[in-house]
Amino acid sequence: MTDITSPIGVGPRVSGLHTGDAAKARLRGRYAAETRFKWIGAGAVALSALFLVLLLSTIVTEALPAFRMNYLTLPIDLSAAKVDPANPGAANYATIAQDALSAKFPGVESRQDRRLLRGLLSSGSGDILRRDIADDPSLLGKTVDYSFPLDDFADLYFKGLIADKGSDTAIATTVAPSGTTGDIEVTFGDDSIASLARGYGAIEENGVLRLTSGAASLFVALDGGMVKLTEISTAGGATVAKGTVLKPLDSNAAAAAGAAMLRVINTPESSRKISDKEIVWLDELKAQNLIQTRFNTIFFFTGASREPELAGIWGAVVGSFLTMIVTLAIAFPIGVSAALYLEEFATKNRWTTIIEVNINNLAAVPSIVYGLLGLAVFLNFFGLPRSAPVVGGMVLALMTLPIIIIASRASLRAVPPSIREAALGIGASKVQMVFHHVLPLAMPGIMTGTILGMAHALGETAPLLMIGMVAFIVDIPGGFTDPATILPVQIFMWADFPEAGFQQKTSAAILILLAFLVIMNAIAVILRKRFERRW
Template identity: 80%
Template sequence: MWEEGGVAATVASEGDIITLTAAEPRFGPVLDTIRARLEAEAAATRNRLAGALRSRERLNAELAALNAQIAAGPSPEDRVWIDAGVARLTTALAGLATQIADLEVAATKLEARAVSAKDGESLTLVDPSLLLYAGGTAIKVEALTPTTASGVLLHGAVPTDLSDWRMRLIDVPEANRKFSDREIVWTDQMVSLGYVKAGFNWIFATRGASREPEMAGVLGALVGSILTLVVTLGLSFPIGVGAAIYLEEFAPKNRWTTLIEVNINNLAAVPSIVFGLLGLAVFLNFFGLDRSAPYVGGMVLALMTLPIIIIASRAALRAVPPSIREAAFGIGASPLQTVMHHVLPLAMPGIMTGTIIGMAHALGETAPLLMIGMVAFVVDIPGGFADPATLLPVQIFMWADFPEPAFEQRTSAAILVLLGFLVAMNALAVILRRQFERRW
């Protein structure tokens, strides 16, 4: 909240404390805001106190019931758990008594401050911050009356021109923020000088990972995701569609094909980390393939995506009317020609939709990639399928774990990039389905 100062004021400096005195009581509205906040906080504290008192009544009732059972002479077995309940309730009541006393003191102090706030108020680190700007000077107000404001200098020199001043009330107390009042003032100063402005962050869009949040970018993870999905699509699509065609059109119906179908359905429900463990054991430890390489990640994600593509492709093939097959057989087409020239083109919209949804599912996975080492810190943008790389979900996971506060914004931006990628893939599925859909 900003309070503009349109009344002339004078300034006095005594040591580190600067006092601003207005010709009129211009600080009254700010004091009213502070008083309203104190009243609201006092009311909230009173509500918490009322809840604590109700809890004490309930615990006293339970304790009285246990004492009544003790007076009735319970059996030795019952006396054990009754004594344990009495001890537990006694401890809880002691802690609750301390909490009630603290809440009573806090509510009384807040109510007293709210009453006296109309005449003046002293602000601490646990109160909302009040900053006063006068020209190029910023003062953190620590004491306020309707006509005076006193505080310490945060930026600039002691002000001389007070024809134009304003106040800024920051709701969150300084003790509860990651940014101090001085850092907020510095930021405001940089904004006023034009050093900070809103615009497209080209560094974020054109750089790879970095330990410095200002230099960290998402391009490396985006390229790694694209390379990995290319490998995933190149392996899972032909194998999955071929398996679906064989099982649906050519495989004999016996116990072996039934076992295969059951296993495919079960694999679709297996947690993704199991495929990561499989890739770690087989691709890395047994075959000795490159760690953190997109082609290894693509192979692991292809294993995870295969059941989804097979199930979706079989459903699309099953949706083709039998009359299409019968008409093809009637004109002398072989079973292979019937499938390739008639059934498959009609089932292709459903197959492509299932494939793209499977790719989107693979893009959002993190657990299997962590198991094969794609969580490594990779600065360079990958230039091929064998170069070390990371993916967008893994990059988001890494940035979210970094302690620097500036990485929070990088994490949020990377999440938006990933969501945009997923939305684009699902939109592509809808477009392709409408493009290739045929009616019969």
């Protein structure tokens, strides 16, 4: 046998610091830590995406009802007896609209009920009709079917936002009313209605079930009318209920088993902004096919209003557009010029260093400080008009300037030095080199930084509050000096209003503002891709 010897200098493998079991355990631990870190990072991204989806879905869900509006179509008498053809502007169109609605419910006679009925129409119905007649005088002299916007609570009722309406249930027993109007008694053939009332929050006292305003509302539809039950008692196998007639019954109708229906509003009357009478009237109008749901043009093409159903976003959109024009016209040329001077022409000394440090610091100054500056200088010292796009644009331009300067300088530094050297080498002056070669190559980055700075300015509210752009502006601004507001301020104002109708419009306005920001960011990406040059 020949002995096998190890090569010179190579001995048997010895378990050491990096090859032993402890080293393998450390290696496995490191791989496990890397895997955990990877999954933690992926989990953080997934959690952020989940919160983003949750936020957007919540906003979209709450905003969708604002994009549609319910209208009531009524026959309007515009004959010469109601409207003077020689002076149509003097007619009381609100009364004409209310009389047309009252004609649909001749049984509503008390002053309080008539006022409640007329409140189903928007308070601006008369003004809307007046404007449409001024635009189309051919409507005069005849009776026309005209669609009026509903009041905000009536509109929210049809959207299912203020009253939880249950499904109709057929009453399988006989139902006999004691009258057709006023307070009556309704006799049922069994006690099933009493069992149902217990499940809807009725309070039992001495064998009598009382349906107070804190319980669900129970209606019995029979003989072409509607009775609201207020008290139920059971005796001798039959059930006798007291109630109030909200819609007169037909005395000629024959009561029979299965002919009556039980309607339930689960939300107690004390917990909603619409009464049982209004619900009955609205359901009757809906049954007559007089209620129509349309795209809400009022929201998109009108200005602000104290009435939720009449409030629109167009005034804020126009104000935002005018303000952004002023901001861009001031911030872009000054910002780019300052960046060119500091980056290409200014000598590096103590003063330029101080300027650069202050520009960087100004980019981090809270936005409300710029609002205080605008209040002190533009309004108090120069006397410029309050709540005007020209002042708002100047304040936002001051806030945006540091962002544009920093982004422009970064874009200029990104241009390779060889471009400058080549231009100077062929005889170009320094100004020609900067404006003919460096600036065009840096322009995509400059435009991107400018648009992102503008998008940041569009979302600011605090500086504009200081210069009075929180004022309630009804009219659409027609120029840079007219009173106006912008989208963030309009959202801030609507969010502070207590009416439920403004909640959905607040979410819709947020969606429109997000759409503006997405469009501006998309434009920045497109411009960068379109003008970007590779070297």
